[in-house]
Amino acid sequence: MMFLRYAVYRMFTMLLTLWVVSILVFVIINLPPGDFLSNQIAELRATGQAEGVAKAEFLRAEYALDRPLWEQYMIWAGFMPGPNGFAGLLQGDFGWSFEFDRPVGEIVGDALWLTVLVNLSAVLFVYAVALPLGVLAAAKSETWVDYTAGFVGYLGLATPNFLLALILFYYGNKYLDLPIGGLMDPALEGEPMSWEKVKSILLHMIVPTFVIGTSGAAAMMQRLRANMLDELSKPYVETARAKGMAPARMLAKYPLRMAFNPFVADIGNLLPAMISGSVLVSVVLGLQTIGPSLLTALKSQDQFLAAFILMFVALLTLIGTMISDMLLVLLDPRIRYGGRE
Amino acid sequence: MGIQPDSRYVDPEPWSDATDISAPERSDMDAPGWLLTWRKFRRHKLALISGIFLLTCYLILPIAGFIAPYTPNERSADYLYAPPQSINLWHEGSFVGPYVYPITAEADLVNFRWTYTTDETTPMPLEFFCEGDDYNLFGLIPSDTHLFCAPTGATVFIWGSDRLGRDVFSRILYGAQLSLTVGVIGITVSFLLGITFGAMAGYFGGKTDWIINRVIEVLRSLPELPLWLALSAAVPSNWGPVAVFFIISIILGILDWPGLARAVRSKFLSLREEEYVKAAEMMGAKPARVIRRHLLPNFMSHLIASATLSIPAMILGETALSFLGLGLRAPAVSWGVMLNDAQNLASIEIYWWTAIPMLPIIVVVLAFNFLGDGLRASLDPYKN
Numbered sequence A: 001m002m003f004l005r006y007a008v009y010r011m012f013t014m015l016l017t018l019w020v021v022s023i024l025v026f027v028i029i030n031l032p033p034g035d036f037l038s039n040q041i042a043e044l045r046a047t048g049q050a051e052g053v054a055k056a057e058f059l060r061a062e063y064a065l066d067r068p069l070w071e072q073y074m075i076w077a078g079f080m081p082g083p084n085g086f087a088g089l090l091q092g093d094f095g096w097s098f099e100f101d102r103p104v105g106e107i108v109g110d111a112l113w114l115t116v117l118v119n120l121s122a123v124l125f126v127y128a129v130a131l132p133l134g135v136l137a138a139a140k141s142e143t144w145v146d147y148t149a150g151f152v153g154y155l156g157l158a159t160p161n162f163l164l165a166l167i168l169f170y171y172g173n174k175y176l177d178l179p180i181g182g183l184m185d186p187a188l189e190g191e192p193m194s195w196e197k198v199k200s201i202l203l204h205m206i207v208p209t210f211v212i213g214t215s216g217a218a219a220m221m222q223r224l225r226a227n228m229l230d231e232l233s234k235p236y237v238e239t240a241r242a243k244g245m246a247p248a249r250m251l252a253k254y255p256l257r258m259a260f261n262p263f264v265a266d267i268g269n270l271l272p273a274m275i276s277g278s279v280l281v282s283v284v285l286g287l288q289t290i291g292p293s294l295l296t297a298l299k300s301q302d303q304f305l306a307a308f309i310l311m312f313v314a315l316l317t318l319i320g321t322m323i324s325d326m327l328l329v330l331l332d333p334r335i336r337y338g339g340r341e
Numbered sequence B: 001m002g003i004q005p006d007s008r009y010v011d012p013e014p015w016s017d018a019t020d021i022s023a024p025e026r027s028d029m030d031a032p033g034w035l036l037t038w039r040k041f042r043r044h045k046l047a048l049i050s051g052i053f054l055l056t057c058y059l060i061l062p063i064a065g066f067i068a069p070y071t072p073n074e075r076s077a078d079y080l081y082a083p084p085q086s087i088n089l090w091h092e093g094s095f096v097g098p099y100v101y102p103i104t105a106e107a108d109l110v111n112f113r114w115t116y117t118t119d120e121t122t123p124m125p126l127e128f129f130c131e132g133d134d135y136n137l138f139g140l141i142p143s144d145t146h147l148f149c150a151p152t153g154a155t156v157f158i159w160g161s162d163r164l165g166r167d168v169f170s171r172i173l174y175g176a177q178l179s180l181t182v183g184v185i186g187i188t189v190s191f192l193l194g195i196t197f198g199a200m201a202g203y204f205g206g207k208t209d210w211i212i213n214r215v216i217e218v219l220r221s222l223p224e225l226p227l228w229l230a231l232s233a234a235v236p237s238n239w240g241p242v243a244v245f246f247i248i249s250i251i252l253g254i255l256d257w258p259g260l261a262r263a264v265r266s267k268f269l270s271l272r273e274e275e276y277v278k279a280a281e282m283m284g285a286k287p288a289r290v291i292r293r294h295l296l297p298n299f300m301s302h303l304i305a306s307a308t309l310s311i312p313a314m315i316l317g318e319t320a321l322s323f324l325g326l327g328l329r330a331p332a333v334s335w336g337v338m339l340n341d342a343q344n345l346a347s348i349e350i351y352w353w354t355a356i357p358m359l360p361i362i363v364v365v366l367a368f369n370f371l372g373d374g375l376r377a378s379l380d381p382y383k384n
Helices: A002-029 A036-047 A050-062 A069-077 A104-139 A144-158 A161-175 A195-232 A235-242 A247-253 A255-265 A267-285 A290-299 A303-331 B023-029 B033-042 B045-067 B168-204 B206-220 B224-233 B241-254 B257-271 B275-282 B287-323 B335-341 B345-349 B358-379
Strands: B088-091 B094-100 B103-108 B113-118 B127-137 B141-149
Touching: A002 A069, A002 A303, A002 B206, A002 B224, A036 A050, A104 A144, A104 A195, A104 A247, A104 A255, A104 A267, A104 A290, A104 A303, A144 A195, A144 B358, A161 A195, A161 A267, A161 B287, A161 B345, A195 A255, A195 A267, A235 A247, A247 A255, A255 A267, A255 A303, A267 A290, A267 A303, A267 B206, A267 B224, A290 A303, A290 B224, A303 B224, B033 B045, B033 B358, B045 B127, B045 B141, B045 B168, B045 B358, B168 B206, B168 B241, B168 B257, B168 B287, B168 B335, B168 B358, B206 B257, B224 B241, B224 B287, B241 B287, B257 B287, B275 B287, B287 B335, B287 B358, B335 B358
Parallel strands: none
Antiparallel strands: B088 B094, B103 B113, B127 B141
């Protein structure tokens, strides 16, 4: 019951944050002078295409771009009726992409769940790598295992993501015969889900997952190692050892449980970095996530598309952080509901 | 008395009450803080080497033009995608001093690429302190003397040339000027914002704290790169390279301060209750003075260490932005701009030297990390 109350409270703060984020996103998107349609209208006027101007003017009125900024925001978010009644984010209408001349929802469509998939697998990769390596590095601290793990970790932190992506792609294709580019075989795009498609996606995900996860895994491993070392110097560990407990069992049973909570809580820091990374890597590798669309939308000032993607990315992060907060409450009885800080 | 017959040593000086027998230990305890820190820091060999390396890098920046044999946008139209040339000392058993072999380009019309043949019969010695293209020393003094340049009729592309025939080595040196200063400017912005807001939140508490805390939470929960992208997309495209450079650094700093502010805030919350703060307040010190004179010096060293650790993130951020074409743009030269050219598989497979700018990035980022770790360990007075 207490947990449920905490969950509701946490949900509420998330929605509040999301609301602030929506204002922030809207302001940022409207920072550049001019917008897509006025640029287009100016261009059409210059080349003397009157019918095009009429269409652009129609779109301007249709999406309330001729109104003051705060009204535009209210209409876009769905707090206020626009020219066609309530049609904003709240109502599930994500606006119109002027660049592609299609509704935003249609353009992002598949990309949304592929983005979630890529990030989810990267998070799993981070935990799967960082957990054993971090524990091992702490247990064998100041031996070659520790140094190697530390060195590889540092290298992972220092190598720019996009370069690692290019290099791994090239060598992965050359020596391991991994597919290049995209998240699935081009032939399977738009096809209904099938075993073939799943297999193709899995094969295409190896390199991106690795690239996006590396830097996060390196940071996570270092932190877990530090936490473990703190715990390993405590008397209870000595007691367990003195009583003749097998080292592996002892590690898993006592210090790891203590060091595990910060590990879970850290996802709040990890997730924004991972999603940043996935956007970058997607652009370089041409993955069909929302990354490439975000870049083109930002470059051409396609404001509804860019704003929606930014909102989606923020939502993804916020949900991830919320889940980790709830997990933490379930894992650690010392954390009392609501009264953190 | 000196040494006794049984080889004991006795101090010849007469005993005096005025002598301070704890003097040898005191000299250690009374040593200024920076000396103690330096002694501890010296023991972190990796951090020491990194620090010296970074210092050298930053000292080279103003004289990059002198060291580079070419200027960054100087094109050699006859040498597109020239592979790296090696500088040798010995030719057929005899010493000739540093020299290069001349190369000639040939169009390979089967694979549509340039192939280069090296003429290994005629060594051409490099010229030193020679005249080349104009550049500004320290950004101010016009000069045309280069440390070394190619002899007439030959080229010296130590790390090859790119698709426009520009020298990669020279461009890396010039690129360092922007890539390395981005982090410094960014961290200054982030420092100012972080300390101001963190100190305000921690010192005043109450409503101020609540508001600043929420802002920090919102900013921290957002992925950085998409925000960087959105903000840099807002930079008007008709601005000059210098203006773009500054605005990019500031953007990187603006999104970095929440982490720092949080650290400052939590520290202030605990320090606010100390007696010396109460004393200062009772003597009528204004909040600004209490914060500046009494609170900040307490953990300035800690802040410096964490600043060192966040510079690499900014360097990588600039690289990523420029790489995606939303950061610095040509004709500005930075490592990210250079990598933007190497953005395809062909440059990794065929023209691998165009991806060389990744090496300085990795080395510098590693060095900053090691230096920051070393600083953090040696600035902590409780750690030995």
